[in-house]
Amino acid sequence: MKKSYWLIFSVILLSCSRDEPIRVRGIVENGTGRIYLDEQGLVKVVKIDSARLRRNGMFTLKDRIAVPTFYNLHMGDQRIIPLLLQPGETAEITTDVTGFAREYEVTGTEESLGLKMLNERLAKTRKSMDSLRILFEENTDAGEEVLNGLQSAYEEVARSQRRYSTQFVLEHMNSLASIYALYQKFDNDNFIFNSNRDIQLFKITSMALDTLYPESEYVKSIKRDAAQLEMELQSRNLQRVMESLPSSIPDIRLPDPRGDTIALSSIKNKVVLLSFWASWNQESVSLNQEFIRLYEKYHEGGMEIYQVSFDTELRPWMEAIRYDELPWINVSELSFPKSRVAAQYNVSEIPAYFLIDRQGGIVGKNLDLIALDRKISELINQN
Numbered sequence: 462m463k464k465s466y467w468l469i470f471s472v473i474l475l476s477c478s479r480d481e482p483i484r485v486r487g488i489v490e491n492g493t494g495r496i497y498l499d500e501q502g503l504v505k506v507v508k509i510d511s512a513r514l515r516r517n518g519m520f521t522l523k524d525r526i527a528v529p530t531f532y533n534l535h536m537g538d539q540r541i542i543p544l545l546l547q548p549g550e551t552a553e554i555t556t557d558v559t560g561f562a563r564e565y566e567v568t569g570t571e572e573s574l575g576l577k578m579l580n581e582r583l584a585k586t587r588k589s590m591d592s593l594r595i596l597f598e599e600n601t602d603a604g605e606e607v608l609n610g611l612q613s614a615y616e617e618v619a620r621s622q623r624r625y626s627t628q629f630v631l632e633h634m635n636s637l638a639s640i641y642a643l644y645q646k647f648d649n650d651n652f653i654f655n656s657n658r659d660i661q662l663f664k665i666t667s668m669a670l671d672t673l674y675p676e677s678e679y680v681k682s683i684k685r686d687a688a689q690l691e692m693e694l695q696s697r698n699l700q701r702v703m704e705s706l707p708s709s710i711p712d713i714r715l716p717d718p719r720g721d722t723i724a725l726s727s728i729k730n731k732v733v734l735l736s737f738w739a740s741w742n743q744e745s746v747s748l749n750q751e752f753i754r755l756y757e758k759y760h761e762g763g764m765e766i767y768q769v770s771f772d773t774e775l776r777p778w779m780e781a782i783r784y785d786e787l788p789w790i791n792v793s794e795l796s797f798p799k800s801r802v803a804a805q806y807n808v809s810e811i812p813a814y815f816l817i818d819r820q821g822g823i824v825g826k827n828l829d830l831i832a833l834d835r836k837i838s839e840l841i842n843q844n
Contacts, residue, residue, distance in 0.1 A: 481525065482524070483525070483552075484550075485521075485523075485546075486519070486520060486521040489556055489561065492536070492557075493514060495514070495536070496520050497536070498511070498534055499533045500530060500533075518558075528676060529572070531641070534554065536558070543580070544570065550570050551570075555567075576638060579638070586619075590619070593614055596611055623653055623654070629642050630666060631743050631747055635673060643662070660829065663683065664831070665830070667684045712726045717792050718779045728765050731765045732765070735816075736768040737811050738811055739778075739797070741772070742811050746785070749785055755834060767792070769794075770793035772797070778795075824840070
């Protein structure tokens with residue numbers, strides 16, 4: 462019996478020892494009263510710690526965590542400073558009671574600084590959108606040209622925010638801050654990422670984070686959401702997509718970086734991933750890293766990648782191939798957007814890819830990475 466109690470105690474002790482302390486300390490100038498630290502969970506907010514501000518506005522709050530965790534720092538009202546802390550980090554906050562959540566400084570935690578950057582950029586976008594919306598409402602009689610101009614300006618502000626957020630996610634794919642960016646909204650009803658093509662970004666991010674933080678509730682949630690989005694998209698569009706595929710595959714005959722012309726039709730009795738990309742397109746560059754994994758896994762079994770670049774200059778195309786060590790066939794017209802191949806395959810945006818079976822038939826287009834992996838495996842193992 463004593464051994465059993467000691468075993469249970471040891472397990473509890475070991476579990477606790479895996480948690481590391483985090484601290485949030487700083488100063489709220491001209492502040493009085495209490496300050497609070499809450500954990501921002503998926504479905505609820507959990508109170509963690511609170512402290513009364515000292516006379517000079519200083520405070521210290523604590524917790525223990527095993528994985529990166531989102532927190533809200535506040536003074537009992539709706540003004541919140543969002544934080545993302547790694548185990549063992551100490552966040553230093555400097556702010557004023559008046560501009561508590563608008564004009565704060567944070568050091569000691571790069572990921573919390575990332576959240577601040579995201580919110581500041583989104584605040585500027587919302588301000589611009591609000592201004593354009595007011596102008597539109599005040600000038601409904603100004604004529605079609607003026608209203609179209611305002612509408613175009615509004616859409617460009619949204620696209621600019623989307624580009625910024627996309628770049629942030631791609632540059633912070635190993636940080637939970639990327640999840641924060643993926644779920645930001647322009648307003649209560651409209652997410653920044655709200656198109657079908659964004660599902661790929663959700664999938665890539667969830668896969669990257671799952672290798673680092675498989676036990677994180679935030680990572681598990683984005684995995685579920687990405688899978689659900691993909692299922693809904695496939696349910697809505699599978700028939701339409703398959704109907705849009707060409708009945709026979711147009712052949713492609715283009716030069717590789719050395720000037721040797723390679724035809725798609727020259728690849729015989731292999732499962733082929735026909736990919737369209739460009740060195741200037743970060744999403745397709747990131748997707749190439751996933752293709753490398755698939756290539757290493759299935760190439761010896763009979764899988765090949767034939768990749769068409771939409772680059773317009775030889776040098777950056779060659780440098781991207783060399784830098785990322787892309788081992789497969791890479792060809793290009795170097796004439797985008799006047800691309801004959803893009804028109805043949807109805808490719809209007811990248812990355813885009815088609816999966817071709819051993820008989821030369823297209824069996825999928827822009828499949829999510831999990832479905833693509835499974836389909837390649839299925840085709841490779843067919844008799």
